[in-house]
Amino acid sequence: xxxxxxxxxxxxxxxxxxxxxxxxxxxFLDVSQSHWAYQFxxxxxxxxxxxxVGNGKFNPNGKVTGAEWYTMVIRAFFPxxxxxxxxxxxxxxxxxxxxYAAAGDQLEFAERLDDYATSQDxxxxxxxRAEMAAVIFKVLxxxxxxxxxxxxxxxxxxxxxxxxxxxxxxRRGPIIKCYALGILAGTDSKGTFNGEADMTRAQAAVTxxxxxxxxxxxxxxxxxxxxxxxxxxxxxxxxPGDQTTANVPTEAEAYDAIxxxxxxxxxxxxxxxxxxxxxxxxxxxxxxxxxxxxxCQYTAFGDVPGHYVDxxxxxxxxxxxxxxxxxxxxxxxxxxxxVIVTEGNFGxxxxxxxxxxFSEIESAGYKIYSYYPN
Numbered sequence: 364x365x366x367x368x369x370x371x372x373x374x375x376x377x378x379x380x381x382x383x384x385x386x387x388x389x390x391f392l393d394v395s396q397s398h399w400a401y402q403f404x405x406x407x408x409x410x411x412x413x414x415x416v417g418n419g420k421f422n423p424n425g426k427v428t429g430a431e432w433y434t435m436v437i438r439a440f441f442p443x444x445x446x447x448x449x450x451x452x453x454x455x456x457x458x459x460x461x462x463y464a465a466a467g468d469q470l471e472f473a474e475r476l477d478d479y480a481t482s483q484d485x486x487x488x489x490x491x492r493a494e495m496a497a498v499i500f501k502v503l504x505x506x507x508x509x510x511x512x513x514x515x516x517x518x519x520x521x522x523x524x525x526x527x528x529x530x531x532x533x534r535r536g537p538i539i540k541c542y543a544l545g546i547l548a549g550t551d552s553k554g555t556f557n558g559e560a561d562m563t564r565a566q567a568a569v570t571x572x573x574x575x576x577x578x579x580x581x582x583x584x585x586x587x588x589x590x591x592x593x594x595x596x597x598x599x600x601x602x603p604g605d606q607t608t609a610n611v612p613t614e615a616e617a618y619d620a621i622x623x624x625x626x627x628x629x630x631x632x633x634x635x636x637x638x639x640x641x642x643x644x645x646x647x648x649x650x651x652x653x654x655x656x657x658x659c660q661y662t663a664f665g666d667v668p669g670h671y672v673d674x675x676x677x678x679x680x681x682x683x684x685x686x687x688x689x690x691x692x693x694x695x696x697x698x699x700x701x702v703i704v705t706e707g708n709f710g711x712x713x714x715x716x717x718x719x720x721f722s723e724i725e726s727a728g729y730k731i732y733s734y735y736p737n
Contacts, residue, residue, distance in 0.1 A: 397687055398423065399566040399723045401711050407568040410575075412439040423565035429485030430460035432495060433467040434666060439571055440502055440578065454483045470505065472495045472498050473534040476669065493534045493558030495567075496547060499574060500537030503544075508581045510543040514614060518542035521554050528558065533634075534601065546573045548688030550728040551675045554698040564725070571690050610667055611735060617663040617681035624662060634707040635670035655707025664734035673732040675721050678702065679735055687727030692719070724725050 383480060389395055394404045407413040412435050416422045427435075439446060458464065464482060467473070473482045474499035485494060510518075517538045519525060522690035528535035538556055541547040547570065550557045562570075580586035612620065628634075636651035640658045648657030660669075663681045672678065682694045684702070692704035701720045707713050 369662070391415055392419045394421050394423050394565070397564070397719075399690070399719060399727055400569050402708075403569040403572045403689065405710075407435075407439075407515040407564075407571050410439065413564070413568055413572050418439040419448045421564060423563060423568075425564045426561045427495075428487055429482065429494070429640060430458070430464060430487060431564075432487075432490050432498060433482070434460055434463040435567060435571055436472075436498060437463050437466045437470075437500060439575060440506070441470060444469060446460060449659075455486070458486075460486065470501060472501050475500050475516070489561040492539060492547070492556065493518045493528070494563055495539040495562050495737055496541045496558070497534050499541055499570070500545060502574065503540065503577075506578050506581060508577060508586065510540050511587045514587075515539055522549070522620050523553050523555050524665060525556065525640060526556070534558065535729070544577050545688055546570060546577060546703050551725070552665045552671070552730055554730075563726075566687070569727075573689065602684035610665065612663060612718055614680040617679075620663040621659045621681065621693065621695065624659065625715060628658075628713050630713065632713045633711060635711045636708060638707065652691045652706055655705075655713065656693050658707075658709070659693040659705060660732075660734060667734045669732055669734045670737060674735045675702075675724065675729070675731070677733075677735060678731055680692050682731050682733040682735075684724060685730040686719075686724055692717075705729065717729075 373736050388516060389401065390405055390408050394401055398404070400423060404413070404423065408415075408421075413421075413501055416425065421673045438536045441555070444466040446465050449456065453461075455461045455464035459680070460511050464486065467482055473480065476485070476494060480494070514557070522538065525535065525538065528538065538547070538558060542556075544552075547556075548562065549555050634651075634655055639650045640648045640654040642657075642661050643647055648654055648661070660681060660683055672682065678684065678694055678697055680694055680696065683691055684694065684704070685691050690706070690709075692700045692702075692706040695705055695716070696703035696706065698718075702724075703716055703718050705713070706717065709717070
């Protein structure tokens, strides 16, 4: 009897150890695996940068206050600056966020907010996207992260509403730098920054993860420096009407070509940022979700020239959508208010058939790339 109990106990331990980590499911009831920011919220929560709001929820659409953003950033990048006890007699004394406010003041997080706001001013109100960029700028400064000059110029020229911030406005530079490094992106297909809009908790989680990626790249020497020369400019895209339609597949043909990839790239297959893909000419097509999207589109369209599409109303099967500059998907089906997609590096796997509402894509910002004629 004792031997039987011992055997059962051993089997129980073995089974429990063999269950994969993701079997536990999402960390928060209101951020399902189909949510556009799921993998970022999970990463930020796992790292201890963010926490829930109670009752098992994260409140992804909730607004982020200045104090909450200071707390997230300091937990992520400056944990050694958190004092055991916050100084007395300060504006933040007695507040739940006192240790983080003290660290934020020490790190001069509000420096780029100029004269219009202080740490105290933003602590208990929703933080705007421009203010968030200003804080990120200080984090980058502390880690000595620079952006290549060509990327800064490109970013400045690509932001339609950058002139809402004058040259002397301390937020202008941070916005441009965050664009140049891929930490923040536009809120629509035109790249509009919309700096006075409030940041949501889901967007904050994504931003933390992207900021962490940039800092890690700086530390391991893979981030281009400010003096690095830009890559040669690609050949210009053809003007509307110049594209040949002879070799462009129909949407049905594109769908069949992409779906045939399931044989070699099945649902649940591991696919992370370590995965890259090269076309048959030996050209690198990126890594992670970008690489998988390139694989799908090259399989369907080959060397057909591509172009950007402005509106989700015009998206077609086979088009790629870059969501919030955080994740790239390929459209399998367009519905009235949503798309069905395939994607790589979705929770570190290849995923087929997720439905994403247009509202989620629009709230994150997006860019559509298509190979169909204009």
